[in-house]
Amino acid sequence: MHKLTQRYRYSIILLKQLVKTDFKLRYQGSTLGYIWSLLRPLLLFATLYFVFAVFLNIGRGIPHYPQYLLLGIVLWNYFAEVTGGSVAAIVGKGDLLRKINFPKYVIILAGSFSAFINLLLNFIVIGFFMAMGHIGLTWHALLIIPLVAELFIFSIAVAFFLSALFVRFRDVSYIWEVILQAAFYATPILYPLTRIPHRYAKVLILSPMAQIIQDARHSLITPHTQTIYQVYGGDRWIWAIPLGVTLLIAVLAAKYFRSRSKYFAEEV
Amino acid sequence: MEPDEEVVIRVENISKDFVLPHEKANSLKSLFTGAAKTRGKGKETQHALKDISFEIKKGEFFGIVGRNGSGKSTLLKILAGIYQPNAGKTYTKGKLVPFIELGVGFNAELTGRENVYLNGAMLGFTRQEVDSMYDDIVAFAELERFMDQKLKNYSSGMEVRLAFSMAVRADADILLIDEVLAVGDADFQRKCFNYFRKLKKNKKTIIFVTHDMNAVREYCDRALLIENNKILDIGKPEDIAQEYAQLFLDNDKSSDEDDGQTGHNKRWGTGDAKFSKVNVQQSGDKIIITTGISSRAAIERMIYGVHIFSTNGSELTATNNRMISAPDISDLAEGDEISLTWEMLNIFNDGKYFVTLTLVDSVGTVFDWDNEAASFIVKRPQRSTTPIMPPISVETQLVKKGERKDRSHD
Numbered sequence: 001m002h003k004l005t006q007r008y009r010y011s012i013i014l015l016k017q018l019v020k021t022d023f024k025l026r027y028q029g030s031t032l033g034y035i036w037s038l039l040r041p042l043l044l045f046a047t048l049y050f051v052f053a054v055f056l057n058i059g060r061g062i063p064h065y066p067q068y069l070l071l072g073i074v075l076w077n078y079f080a081e082v083t084g085g086s087v088a089a090i091v092g093k094g095d096l097l098r099k100i101n102f103p104k105y106v107i108i109l110a111g112s113f114s115a116f117i118n119l120l121l122n123f124i125v126i127g128f129f130m131a132m133g134h135i136g137l138t139w140h141a142l143l144i145i146p147l148v149a150e151l152f153i154f155s156i157a158v159a160f161f162l163s164a165l166f167v168r169f170r171d172v173s174y175i176w177e178v179i180l181q182a183a184f185y186a187t188p189i190l191y192p193l194t195r196i197p198h199r200y201a202k203v204l205i206l207s208p209m210a211q212i213i214q215d216a217r218h219s220l221i222t223p224h225t226q227t228i229y230q231v232y233g234g235d236r237w238i239w240a241i242p243l244g245v246t247l248l249i250a251v252l253a254a255k256y257f258r259s260r261s262k263y264f265a266e267e268v
Numbered sequence: 269m270e271p272d273e274e275v276v277i278r279v280e281n282i283s284k285d286f287v288l289p290h291e292k293a294n295s296l297k298s299l300f301t302g303a304a305k306t307r308g309k310g311k312e313t314q315h316a317l318k319d320i321s322f323e324i325k326k327g328e329f330f331g332i333v334g335r336n337g338s339g340k341s342t343l344l345k346i347l348a349g350i351y352q353p354n355a356g357k358t359y360t361k362g363k364l365v366p367f368i369e370l371g372v373g374f375n376a377e378l379t380g381r382e383n384v385y386l387n388g389a390m391l392g393f394t395r396q397e398v399d400s401m402y403d404d405i406v407a408f409a410e411l412e413r414f415m416d417q418k419l420k421n422y423s424s425g426m427e428v429r430l431a432f433s434m435a436v437r438a439d440a441d442i443l444l445i446d447e448v449l450a451v452g453d454a455d456f457q458r459k460c461f462n463y464f465r466k467l468k469k470n471k472k473t474i475i476f477v478t479h480d481m482n483a484v485r486e487y488c489d490r491a492l493l494i495e496n497n498k499i500l501d502i503g504k505p506e507d508i509a510q511e512y513a514q515l516f517l518d519n520d521k522s523s524d525e526d527d528g529q530t531g532h533n534k535r536w537g538t539g540d541a542k543f544s545k546v547n548v549q550q551s552g553d554k555i556i557i558t559t560g561i562s563s564r565a566a567i568e569r570m571i572y573g574v575h576i577f578s579t580n581g582s583e584l585t586a587t588n589n590r591m592i593s594a595p596d597i598s599d600l601a602e603g604d605e606i607s608l609t610w611e612m613l614n615i616f617n618d619g620k621y622f623v624t625l626t627l628v629d630s631v632g633t634v635f636d637w638d639n640e641a642a643s644f645i646v647k648r649p650q651r652s653t654t655p656i657m658p659p660i661s662v663e664t665q666l667v668k669k670g671e672r673k674d675r676s677h678d
Contacts, residue, residue: 100366100373
């Protein structure tokens with residue numbers, strides 16, 4: 001254990017300092033500061049709530065639809081923040097890379113952690129709304145921990161891959177922006193999965209993001225959520241697909257990032 | 269001081285190439301279209317280092333010198349682990365801290381205090397470790413009153429002071445120092461050099477990249493000269509400094525022909541009489557400039573002069589046949605030729621000098637004005653910062669306390 005901390009000592013020191021710096025700089029100069037971390041998803045939530053729940057009434061039939069919607073948005077925002085933020089992260093630190101040798105993964109890890117702190121703050125807001133809506137917690141709520149872990153791994157894996165790819169191909173940032181937008185609508189965030197044809201639902205739910213969001217809603221908000229388990233008619237093994245995809249992307253991204261990171265300094 | 273025999277850095281057959289795409293294929297489109305069209309044509313391999321091998325022992329102060337573009341900075345970055353070599357291996361023992369630049373990671377939007385912690389982390393210090401030396405850092409940088417101000421409000425001098433104050437804390441066995449440390453005002457330089465002396469006393473291993481041969485002579489135990497991406501020599505600082513100077517001399521000869529082209533612009537006059545080829549020799553403590561004048565028309569009362577300029581363009585000395593009352597050949601008939609030999613005491617310091625020849629007459633006609641007609645390089649083992657070094661001697665007389673009375677009489 002001591003040997004392990006010794007080996008990663010420099011990475012840990014750097015990671016702490018970069019996360020701290022990132023947080024300090026994020027809302028610097030804004031009057032409300034950190035409150036924006038909470039205000040941003042809330043305002044987005046309010047807009048979407050009025051459009052989709054009140055005017056279009058898409059959420060009928062789902063108990064606690066506002067909380068259901070908010071949780072989906074918060075989880076998706078985390079994914080979008082981590083991946084969108086890290087695309088240019090390596091290139092953005094190019095000046096540093098050319099001056100000193102340090103473990104490059106720390107840059108991505110730091111971005112991921114500061115987004116994670118944001119996520120935790122947002123969970124406080126969700127908790128507040130859940131209390132308001134008299135949503136009781138069961139033991140099932142504990143499932144949120146492995147689900148958040150899966151979200152963390154999936155997001156950072158995509159981030160590693162994108163940031164390394166961006167060093168060589170600067171189109172990646174534009175492409176990812178479009179993909180992210182499309183994926184937002186391809187994921188059952190605004191609409192319940194029951195409202196789209198079953199054969200499409202069967203495909204959409206296979207994406208790790210859809211699986212995570214629906215499982216999280218199932219465990220925290222309402223058992224009336226269509227999870228991957230229900231879409232596939234009670235086949236436990238179906239979870240292997242999104243989990244397998246997450247794992248596969250994580251391994252491939254780590255390998256790719258590792259092999260490229262040696263050349264970041266001369267390529268950025 | 270004899271360095272320990274323990275090898276702390278070993279470099280074995282390092283080579284480094286940079287692949288420079290002519291038009292960088294950093295968009296996906298050019299990846300697809302470019303790959304099909306110009307396979308292998310759009311790239312150019314630039315050799316930055318070729319087959320470099322050397323060893324550095326513990327406690328050595330090792331200089332790396334070379335001209336711009338010779339590859340010395342690439343070598344330093346490979347030693348620092350910033351670049352990966354294409355071939356070969358490096359081996360380092362102990363904690364290595366590079367100073368390619370001072371204040372790595374400094375962020376203008378953060379306060380001085382926050383930057384100390386950030387830069388500290390870059391150097392591998394935990395928060396607690398920075399806490400314990402924070403006061404010393406601030407005191408050394410003399411910035412007590414400014415630590416809660418943002419770095420963007422610092423003057424560049426203040427920023428360098430803070431960065432340097434951090435750098436001297438670096439707890440390393442091996443330090444890689446690029447010439448960046450040698451910038452700054454006189455006061456800062458003095459601090460740097462004091463720091464170097466302290467490092468040397470503490471038997472730290474230091475690798476120092478520089479252009480400054482004085483620093484090499486003063487601090488280094490050994491030095492490496494790199495030229496055209498290869499090691500030219502490794503040896504005593506004195507020899508390396510001489511060889512380094514020689515590089516510029518060789519370069520001068522090879523580029524003489526190019527100068528011939530531009531030389532026409534620098535040369536003007538009526539052409540009624542012209543200087544022939546100029547030759548500068550150094551013999552003993554003399555500089556001998558030989559040339560000739562040939563006339564194409566009759567000339568009366570000509571004045572031929574010589575000027576010596578330093579590389580920065582200041583005129584160090586000048587004279588002509590009138591001023592030194594030369595033997596009176598001042599009138600030439602058409603077709604006459606005379607030979608000239610200027611001889612002067614070599615009072616010039618280490619460096620390169622340019623000779624300008626002028627041929628005019630007493631009413632102001634310019635026959636030939638040949639700017640930088642020739643150049644010469646003077647090499648001296650000791651060097652001061654002044655352009656000239658005439659022989660100066662000093663006589664001293666010790667006056668004892670008891671004898672002072674006698675002196676006060678006169």
